[in-house]
Amino acid sequence: MFRPITSQVGKRLGLAAQMKSSAVTGRWASTLAFIESHKPGEIATSSLSTLEAAKRLGNPVTALVVGHKLAGIAQALQSVDCSQLQRIVVADSADYEHYLPERIAPLCVQLLKDPEYSHFVVAASAVGKNILPRVGALLDVQPVSDIVAVKDQETFTRPIYAGNVLVTVQDPQATKLLSIRASAFPAVGPGSNSASVESAPEVAAAAIDVAWQSNKLLSSDRPELGSAKRVVSGGRGLKNKETFDELLEPLATKLGAAIGATRAAVDAGFCDNSLQIGQTGKVVAPELYVAIGVSGAIQHLAGMKDAKTIVAINKDPEAPIFQVADYGLVGDLNAIVPELTQKLAK
């Protein structure tokens, strides 16, 4: 039976109407957090940030883990520091493999029709961004996308115009659909909680003819770009793929950093698309961001200007990147980067 304790109490006392209004005041409210798992038994880092955002909403949290072959995931979720986490709902089905929104949205909709849930949070990941608006349309709710701060239960901050403007959004809708920018919320740490585990209800799949065929993912030993503590990124100034690899890889290895790139570098074929940082690529906020041969276009800055420390190495002293860099070094990157790599060794 899929029904939280609080709403059972509401039902028993015949307080259905009060429960509905209290979803707004938050008395009975709870948060449903969408959890992604891309490796067996492992919670996606962006979903650990989703749990942190869910904590900040202040309500009891139910984690909805969706995917296929999810053995071990409930234990992984019980081993995170989130005392608000009360229930873990596992939706394990071949239908949910590869996160097709046409298959997953009906499940989310069915769960969210329970007025118990005042909030639904997903990471603003490729999966989250694909699913949440579809769920919104089916529920007739306008989502609030890519939030970077929770002010209170119905007030959020989100960046617009490539991060050049922050807007404070108040959402009076009974169910609030939120995607969270993972780089703005720290991942919940290891710990323990006493969440119970149950299976998700079976939901008839929508009759939509769509199928996942294949994927091609970049295999890398480096930290994942979205959650890396340090990022070394390259732009057009690296001139070609050989220089990109030769200069960036040793430095990134030395720093234990992920490698990122500007759109110009990606379009020129220096590296894979998935390394693009910016308004339309990844948004990162590492401790250290080293921009090499990066001019600092407005769309790139949107993806990295919340880094704690920014270092820019560029031959053009007028490059806009120097306006956001904490430390700038003007000169030939072909000389500077190897020297930096070498001296870091000592």
Add this chain to the structure above:
Amino acid sequence: MSKPLRILVPIKRVIDPQLRPRINAAGTAVQKTGVQFSVNPFDDIAVEEAVRIREAKKVPVESIHAVSIGPAKAQEALLTAMAKGADSSTLVDAQDSELEPLAVAKILRELVVQQKIDLVIMGKQATDSDNNNTGQMLAGLLNWPQATNAARVELDATGTRATVTREVEGGEEVVSAALPLVVTTDLRLNTPRYVTLPNKMKAKKKPMAKLNLAAFPGVDSAARLNLLRFEEPPARAPGTVVASVDELLAKLREAKAV
């Protein structure tokens, strides 16, 4: 023989993405007067893709229709789309109201049904509101499949099925979906063409229907969200330019960044 495709391309007029937007003194909106506007770059890619599908002649295309929901000036964006190859267009004049993605998706759904559209190609996000919502919402409202962040779109010979390569975290994935379908474009799907002067002149003769929100009585376009305050993000403390790698390392060690 397959049925010729009817393609819809929604277009948004946005503040030029190269410009830094300014917030009004009261902090209640972004200033729109005296500012350069352009077509949302992802929508430009969507127009290009629709035209390329026609030009590839693999499947017959009956029509490419562009639509924009926004101020009267959005007709410039529609003229550009028609100069690039759209056959006709619809301007839904919303005057000064900034419709949310849900309302836009509801209006688009009505147009899709009225015009018997088989394929909607639209940008993955608008560079002003950065929502990345409308395509997914439209697909949900229509109960159609969605292929978002498309880097490659291939139609089969019958024009009834598409194979779409999507950009995802860590790489790409390929999905296959039956038409009717909503595709949203990523940056690398194609490089949009420039408008030539003769095509610009021809575009002025192509049909543009002008409607307003009253033409969609079933759509509640009132805002669901209240935008309370607009502000600039906190400025970073000014940085320093160092003279050498040694000085850089010394500063980074001092700041405990390495």
